[in-house]
Amino acid sequence: MSCTVSMTVNGKTVSREVEERTLLVAFLREHLGLTGTHVGCDTSQCGACVVHVDGRSVKSCTTLAVQANGAEVTTIEGLAAADGTLHPMQAAFREHHGLQCGFCTPGMVMSAVDLVRDIPNPTEAEIREGLEGNICRCTGYHNIVKAVKAGADAMAGAQPAPVAAE
Amino acid sequence: MANPNGIGASVRRREDQRFLTGRGNYTDDFKRPNMTHAVHVRSPYAHARILGIDFTDALAMPGVVAVLTGADMEADKVGSLPCGWQIHSKDGSPMKEPPHYPLARDRVRYVGDAVAVVIAETREQARDAAEMVVVDYEELPAVGSSTRAVAGGAPLVHDDAPDNVCYDWHLGDQAAVDAAFANAAHIARIDLVNQRLVPNAMEPRAAMGEYDQSNGEYTLTTTSQNPHVTRLLMGAFVLGIPEHKLRVVAPDVGGGFGSKIFHYGEEAVVTWAARKVGRPVKWTADRSESFLTDAHGRDHVSHAELAMDADGNFLALRVSTLANLGAYLSTFAPSIPTYLYATLLAGQYKTPAIYAEVKAVFTNTSPVDAYRGAGRPEACYLIERLVDVAAGVMGMDKTEIRRRNFVPKEAMPYQTPVALQYDTGDFAKNLDIALPLVDYPGFQQRRAESKARGKQRGIGFATYIEACGIAPSNVAGALGARAGLYECAEVRFHPTGSVTVFTGSHSHGQGHETTFAQIVADRFGIPIENVEIVHGDTNKIPFGMGTYGSRSLAVGGSALVKAMDKVERKAKKIAAHMLEAAETDIEVKDGRFTVAGTDKSLGIGDIALQAYVPHNFPLDELEPGLDEQAFYDPKNFTYPNGCHVCEVEIDPDTGVTTIVSFAAVDDFGNVINPLIVEGQVHGGLVQGIGQALYENCVYDEESGQLVTGSYMDYCMPRADDVPSFTVRYHEDQPCTHNPLGVKGCGEAGTIGAAAAVMNAVVDALSEYGVTHMDMPATPEKVWRVIRDATPAPAPAMAAE
Numbered sequence: 001m002s003c004t005v006s007m008t009v010n011g012k013t014v015s016r017e018v019e020e021r022t023l024l025v026a027f028l029r030e031h032l033g034l035t036g037t038h039v040g041c042d043t044s045q046c047g048a049c050v051v052h053v054d055g056r057s058v059k060s061c062t063t064l065a066v067q068a069n070g071a072e073v074t075t076i077e078g079l080a081a082a083d084g085t086l087h088p089m090q091a092a093f094r095e096h097h098g099l100q101c102g103f104c105t106p107g108m109v110m111s112a113v114d115l116v117r118d119i120p121n122p123t124e125a126e127i128r129e130g131l132e133g134n135i136c137r138c139t140g141y142h143n144i145v146k147a148v149k150a151g152a153d154a155m156a157g158a159q160p161a162p163v164a165a166e
Numbered sequence: 167m168a169n170p171n172g173i174g175a176s177v178r179r180r181e182d183q184r185f186l187t188g189r190g191n192y193t194d195d196f197k198r199p200n201m202t203h204a205v206h207v208r209s210p211y212a213h214a215r216i217l218g219i220d221f222t223d224a225l226a227m228p229g230v231v232a233v234l235t236g237a238d239m240e241a242d243k244v245g246s247l248p249c250g251w252q253i254h255s256k257d258g259s260p261m262k263e264p265p266h267y268p269l270a271r272d273r274v275r276y277v278g279d280a281v282a283v284v285i286a287e288t289r290e291q292a293r294d295a296a297e298m299v300v301v302d303y304e305e306l307p308a309v310g311s312s313t314r315a316v317a318g319g320a321p322l323v324h325d326d327a328p329d330n331v332c333y334d335w336h337l338g339d340q341a342a343v344d345a346a347f348a349n350a351a352h353i354a355r356i357d358l359v360n361q362r363l364v365p366n367a368m369e370p371r372a373a374m375g376e377y378d379q380s381n382g383e384y385t386l387t388t389t390s391q392n393p394h395v396t397r398l399l400m401g402a403f404v405l406g407i408p409e410h411k412l413r414v415v416a417p418d419v420g421g422g423f424g425s426k427i428f429h430y431g432e433e434a435v436v437t438w439a440a441r442k443v444g445r446p447v448k449w450t451a452d453r454s455e456s457f458l459t460d461a462h463g464r465d466h467v468s469h470a471e472l473a474m475d476a477d478g479n480f481l482a483l484r485v486s487t488l489a490n491l492g493a494y495l496s497t498f499a500p501s502i503p504t505y506l507y508a509t510l511l512a513g514q515y516k517t518p519a520i521y522a523e524v525k526a527v528f529t530n531t532s533p534v535d536a537y538r539g540a541g542r543p544e545a546c547y548l549i550e551r552l553v554d555v556a557a558g559v560m561g562m563d564k565t566e567i568r569r570r571n572f573v574p575k576e577a578m579p580y581q582t583p584v585a586l587q588y589d590t591g592d593f594a595k596n597l598d599i600a601l602p603l604v605d606y607p608g609f610q611q612r613r614a615e616s617k618a619r620g621k622q623r624g625i626g627f628a629t630y631i632e633a634c635g636i637a638p639s640n641v642a643g644a645l646g647a648r649a650g651l652y653e654c655a656e657v658r659f660h661p662t663g664s665v666t667v668f669t670g671s672h673s674h675g676q677g678h679e680t681t682f683a684q685i686v687a688d689r690f691g692i693p694i695e696n697v698e699i700v701h702g703d704t705n706k707i708p709f710g711m712g713t714y715g716s717r718s719l720a721v722g723g724s725a726l727v728k729a730m731d732k733v734e735r736k737a738k739k740i741a742a743h744m745l746e747a748a749e750t751d752i753e754v755k756d757g758r759f760t761v762a763g764t765d766k767s768l769g770i771g772d773i774a775l776q777a778y779v780p781h782n783f784p785l786d787e788l789e790p791g792l793d794e795q796a797f798y799d800p801k802n803f804t805y806p807n808g809c810h811v812c813e814v815e816i817d818p819d820t821g822v823t824t825i826v827s828f829a830a831v832d833d834f835g836n837v838i839n840p841l842i843v844e845g846q847v848h849g850g851l852v853q854g855i856g857q858a859l860y861e862n863c864v865y866d867e868e869s870g871q872l873v874t875g876s877y878m879d880y881c882m883p884r885a886d887d888v889p890s891f892t893v894r895y896h897e898d899q900p901c902t903h904n905p906l907g908v909k910g911c912g913e914a915g916t917i918g919a920a921a922a923v924m925n926a927v928v929d930a931l932s933e934y935g936v937t938h939m940d941m942p943a944t945p946e947k948v949w950r951v952i953r954d955a956t957p958a959p960a961p962a963m964a965a966e
Contacts, residue, residue, distance in 0.1 A: 019290065035195035036188015038420070040368045041453040045877040048368060076188035086186065094182040097841045100849065101675030102185025103368040103420025109186065128886040135877070137368050137421050138675045140848030140915075141885040 005065045009034070010078030018065055024058075025049045027065035028075060036076040036106050040135070047134030050107035051075045057114035059133070076106035079113070088154035089113050089147075098147030100138035108134045108144060116152040124149070169756070172688030176841035179680040181673070190418045193372035193389050198446040201374075202231050204436055205292035206449070207282040207299045208458065209274035212308035212530035212870020213321065216272055216301060219282055224298040229291030232443050233299065234435075235282045236269035244268065244438060247429055247494075248403040250395075251501040252646040253333045256523070261333035264324040264528075266494035268404065268431030268438075274303070275323055275493035276530050277872055278458030283435050285443055289450075308530040308870035312467060312490035315527045323493055323528035330527045332491055333500065337508045338521035338584055343473075346482030346519050350473035354556035359940045360544045362465035362490065362863040363856075364457055364880060365537045367674075369420020371460060372450040375436035379444070383411050386437045390416040391426045391672050392712020395649070397704050399429040399497065405438055409704075412437075416702040419674035423853070424536035425460045426674070427714050428497040432459075457875050462863055463537020465490035466503060466544050470552050472517075478560040480571045482519040485511060485548065489526040489534075496535035500526065505585075505645050506541030506633075512582035513549040514593040514629045514807060515571040520583045530870035536714065538853055538916040542632040550628045550921035554928065555937060564925070565601065568629050569594060579902075586633055588805045590899040591833060593629060596809040599894060600627075600831040604811045612813075622816040623826075624930025627809065628921035634910045635720030635804035635901075652799035653717070654709045655725035657686070657733050659792035661778035663771030664696040667729075670710010671722030672701050676912065677842045678718060682726060684838060685906070689730050690770045691757030708795055716910030719838060720804045720901070727905040728796035736792060737773045743784045744768060744776055804901050804909040808832035810851075810918035812926040821949030823859055823927055829892040830918070835901040835909035843911045844893045850915020851891055856883040858923035862942050881942075931955075 005022075006015040009032060016031050028034045028051070039061055040048030049061040052074040079087045089112050092098070099105040108131065115122065115130040122130065127148045128141070136144060171177050184190050221233040246265040253261045270281045282299055286292035307321035314320055315330040323330055347353065373388040384407055390396050393414040400414075401407040419426060436447045451459065466487050473482040489503035508522040553571075557564040573580045575592040582588065600606075609625050616623035636642075639650035656668040665686055671678055683697040700706055713722070734754055741759035742749040751762045760767040776783060777792040813827045830847055837843050860881040864873040874880040900907030920941065927943045928936055934955035939947065 021290075029195075033197075034188070035192075036190070038192070038369070039194075039452075040370070041877050043453070043876045043878050046368065046453075046882075076186075080187055090186040093186055094178055097179070097845050099182060099185055100677070100845060101368070101421040102181070102190050102418065103192065105185050106188050124890065125886075131885040135368065135882050135884060137366055137423070137853070137882075138849045139845060140850070140852035140891070141888060142848040142890050143845055144885065145890065 003066060005069050007068050007071050007073055009073045010075060020066060022065045023061055024063040024065050024068050025060035028060060034075050034077050038103055038106060040103065045135065047111060048104050048107040050110040050134065052110060052114065057111050076110060079109065087113070089151035092151035092154055093147040096143050096147040096150055098139060098144040104134060104136045108136065112148045112151060115148065116155055120152065120156055122148070122152055169688050169691065171684055171694035173684060173838050175684065175839065177680055177684055177694065177839055179677050181677065181679045192369055192418050192420055193374060193387050194450040196374055196387055198376060201446040201448055202285045202287060202443060203289040203292045204439065204447050204449040205284050205289065205296045206280040206432065207284065207296050207301065209277060209279045209281060209303070211274060211303055211305050212277050212310060213306040214274050214303040215306060216270060216274060216281060217304055218302040220300040221282065224284055224295040227291065227295035227298055229287035230284060230295045231287065231445070232285045233282060234439060234442065236267055236271040239267065239269050239438065240271055242438065243406065244434065245404045247431060248399050249495040249500065250497045250648050252648065253335055253500040253504055254646070255333045256336050261500055262324065262327040263495060264327065268434040276532050277870060278532060279493065280431055283439060285439060285447055308868070310529060310531060310865040310867040310870040312465065312488045312527050312529055314867050315529045316488065316525070323530055327528055330529065332526045332528055334525045335504050336521065336523040339519055340521045342519040343482040343484050343521040347473045347484070350481055351476040352474045352559050354472045354474070354552055354559045356552045356555050356938060357469050358548060358551060358938065360464045360466040360547055361857070361941055362534070363463045363537060363861050364863045365423045365425035365460060365463055366882060367421030367423055367425060370451040370453055370456045371426065371430065371432070373433045373436045374446060374448040375440035376446045377441040383413065384437055384440070385413045385415065386433055387415045387417060388433050389419050389426050390414070391419065391422040391674060391714050393672065393702055393704050394670060394710045395712055396429050396433060400434055400437065404434045413705045416672055422674045423538040424463065424540055424714055427712070428461055428535055454876055457880070458532060458872060461496045461535035462492065462532050463534065464544060465534050468548055470548055472552050472556050474556060474560065478562050478567050478570055480515055480517040483511060483517050485522040487522070487524045489524055490529050490531065491526050492531050492533035493528060494533050496533035499533060499535045501647070502536050502541045507545050509584045509586045510542050510545035510631070510633060511549060511584055513546065514573060514631050516573045518583060531865050538850065539913045540715065542913065542917045543854065543920060546628060546630040546917050547921045550630070550925060551938065554925050558937060564627055565597060565606070568627065569597060586803065588631065589802060589902045591631065591805060591807045592899055593807060595896065595898065596807065596831045596833060597629065599896065600809040600811050600829060603831065603892060603894065604813065604827065604829050616815055622818060622930040622933065624814050624926040624928070626812045626922045626925025626927070626929055628918040628925065629809045630918035631805055631807035632914060632917045633803035633805060634716035634913060635800055636715030636717045638800045638802055650799065651711055652797050653711055653721040653725040654707070654795065654797050655722065655729045656708060656793065656795040657726070657729040659733065659774040659777070661775055663692065663774050665692070666698045666700060667726065668700045668707045669722050669726065670707055670712065671718040672713040674713065676713065676718060676846070677839065681719070681839045681842060682723065685723060685726055686730065689757065692770060716912040719906060719908045720904055720910045721798060721800055723906050723908060724904045725796050725798035728798050729794050732794035732796060733792060736788065736794065737770060739788055740773050740776055741768050801903045804835070804904070806832060806834050806909040806911060806914045808914060808918060810922040812922040814923070814926040814930055816927065816930045816948060818952050821945035821947070821952065823943055823948060825855065825889050825923065827892070828889060830915065832895045832911070832914055833899050833909065834895055834911040835899065836897055836907040837895060838908065843895065846911045847893050847915040848891055850913060851919045852883050852888050853916045854919020855888055855923055858920040858941050859943055860887065
């Protein structure tokens with residue numbers, strides 16, 4: 001009925017004994033006290049629970065904690081730099097008012113970061129389609145799209161200049 | 167020099183820091199030592215008698231602390247959830263007001279009605295045990311729609327509400343309307359449905375109850391838009407707890423849209439249970455539970471007629487509406503289809519005679535109450551669809567028939583025939599801005615170009631007005647409200663010049679922590695970082711009615727201004743003493759207090775320090791301290807208004823409607839933070855678009871089962887379902903009766919958008935002879951409408 005799961009969360013190795021049926025989102029929220037990841041639905045559609053597992057965005061409400069055994073997990077709490085400097089995507093959401101009540105925001109930002117890693121210079125249509133799995137009830141998406149575009153530009157600008165081949 | 171963080175600036179929000187880094191404090195995030203979890207046992211039937219509840223097996227499950235039922239609540243004399251607004255019928259009789267218990271006692275009346283609560287160490291244990299509770303139900307016939315409820319022989323939801331009628335109400339002058347219709351040259355008619363919606367704030371509802379045995383104090387932490395209201399209702403009417411022993415905290419709340427205004431049974435259950443089990447009790451809804459138990463919105467069926475003269479001037483409007491209230495009266499339910507709906511039926515038009523009748527009925531469905539716009543979207547949708555039909559009857563352009571009938575700016579203040587008096591508004595100006603903005607003259611060419619690509623293009627207008635800034639207490643009280651609707655603010659200067667503002671308004675996405683701070687920074691010329699806004703905790707804030715009805719700036723902001731006025735008056739006296747001048751010689755500008763004609767001047771910070779370190783203080787004239795409180799009761803509603811224009815393209819082969827553009831031109835009076843105002847408009851527009859094209863809360867009429875019980879079946883608008891918007895506003899018509907001149911903007915987008923979209927859809931389908939279709943205009947419905955309207959091609963000649 002219970003087992004031990006171990007993983008790295010936001011750079012820290014953690015190990016806990018949990019019921020086998022424990023969802024990753026419950027592991028994060030209840031066992032690790034990382035309440036930034038939210039539960040917004042029970043049909044895996046709203047995206048409020050999105051985190052990164054081994055670099056890919058994943059709906060943590062539809063993942064068992066045991067499935068993340070041995071993985072590198074990043075939650076919204078782990079996105080900003082150690083000194084508190086916001087990730088360019090976080091900063092872009094603030095600059096463009098891409099959030100209101102904040103409840104969908106952690107999942108939205110995590111999805112956006114992964115989207116931009118896949119498509120570094122996304123068009124409006126690509127952003128809207130890429131965020132199809134994240135529901136927001138407050139913003140109407142207009143400013144979220146602007147924020148993701150600006151975040152993508154900032155993330156591209158933050159890339160170190162490519163080293164010329166020898 | 168204008169304060170860069172003052173009124174009118176698009177200041178970036180301070181609350182974003184915690185939301186963006188996952189450090190928001192939503193109710194489910196809270197943990198308490200020794201906390202237990204609650205899961206409710208809910209009826210799977212829409213209507214049934216409870217013959218017995220056997221929870222022996224449940225109690226024996228691991229981790230279970232208690233199983234409590236309606237009988238336990240009854241034994242503890244727990245009361246009924248109260249209704250905050252009383253409506254009287256045409257014959258003067260008061261509405262039917264059946265009891266509404268937090269845990270059902272002998273009968274359940276909707277799928278989801280709670281009958282018991284299981285309290286355990288963990289949520290999973292509580293869930294597992296809840297499945298083991300055996301309820302012996304005797305199923306009863308149910309009625310799942312308003313039309314069925316009033317059909318002869320329908321089952322009764324409440325035995326003492328014959329024909330399932332809660333009230334049968336009216337407003338306006340029936341005789342004048344009938345006379346106008348008798349002489350009308352033309353009449354436009356419409357039958358329409360404003361379908362039930364589920365508000366679906368992204369944070370599901372949650373509540374945590376605590377009881378402190380050392381001092382007998384209860385604390386309820388809850389997802390509420392108005393903690394003081396919840397404290398009053400629950401304390402006074404349900405649990406019998408005096409207010410000084412009851413603290414209600416509404417922390418970060420993930421959206422409300424009206425659905426978190428009401429005092430819900432679960433709040434009373436966890437508060438009461440916390441004392442019974444001697445431990446904190448936390449309940450969090452899952453989304454399916456939210457679908458079943460959050461108050462739903464809309465659900466009107468209406469017939470309306472508009473009488474016109476030969477030139478298309480509106481002579482009279484008559485409306486008949488059937489409103490579904492659900493199985494029980496939610497806190498403000500009776501007011502939504504009456505005083506928040508019928509009083510807006512004049513719209514932007516000078517129709518001289520209006521008569522509306524509204525029959526509100528009980529059904530075996532979830533209770534219905536306010537949802538963003540609360541009655542005003544229903545009014546706007548009806549009027550604007552009817553005006554488009556009228557344009558068709560008259561063969562007039564849709565913008566021209568509107569313009570001809572607008573209340574002109576010069577007629578303001580304008581007394582409508584439906585109680586409300588509009589204070590300001592320039593409706594023609596909204597249209598004048600909108601038409602070139604959307605290139606209205608170029609529409610026909612765009613329509614032809616779409617047609618060449620095989621698509622049907624349509625354009626739709628909605629010229630809306632609404633009443634918000636809720637509400638003047640004397641008006642509300644005269645109309646049946648059982649509460650005042652003022653707001654409160656306290657402005658507390660600290661010795662070193664920083665300020666804490668305590669406001670009865672509550673921010674669940676609206677950005678008050680930023681905008682209210684802007685107002686203070688602007689007034690006193692202090693850095694915005696020095697201003698802290700506190701809301702949501704009844705222990706900290708004197709009193710407040712909360713946030714809904716687009717009232718935070720209009721009412722809460724006005725209370726803030728009044729408190730700042732008091733601070734300034736006292737500061738002036740202090741300054742006069744410190745500068746050795748007469749009080750009348752002190753001029754105040756941007757927080758500096760200067761002796762007229764000199765450069766002897768003090769900043770508010772210097773004055774605050776003197777007030778708290780009163781070594782040289784006129785103690786015989788003034789008390790120390792600089793901390794003032796004010797209550798503000800509005801003199802009138804405020805009247806935001808605007809023009810929404812939607813252009814759609816419909817693919818006849820698939821029925822899919824694409825919004826190719828949407829423009830909103832609004833009058834919100836003065837604007838404090840443009841970025842936030844536009845954000846409110848965007849969000850409202852998408853909720854209106856959601857109603858028009860995607861959302862529908864469906865109950866099976868006979869069984870009362872909720873068919874659309876999750877995001878699988880209830881289509882929420884997603885990022886790729888909606889476009890980016892063009893939003894404009896003008897500040898030429900500030901509100902004349904509040905000190906900020908603001909009208910409010912929180913609901914306006916939702917109020918106009920559905921009508922604009924449906925007017926565009928019907929326009930796009932007009933070539934097929936379509937004059938109306940009900941929402942949502944899903945691809946299947948549109949495809950069928952086209953198919954039914956298009957004559958089938960002639961059969962090919964049979965082979966010889």
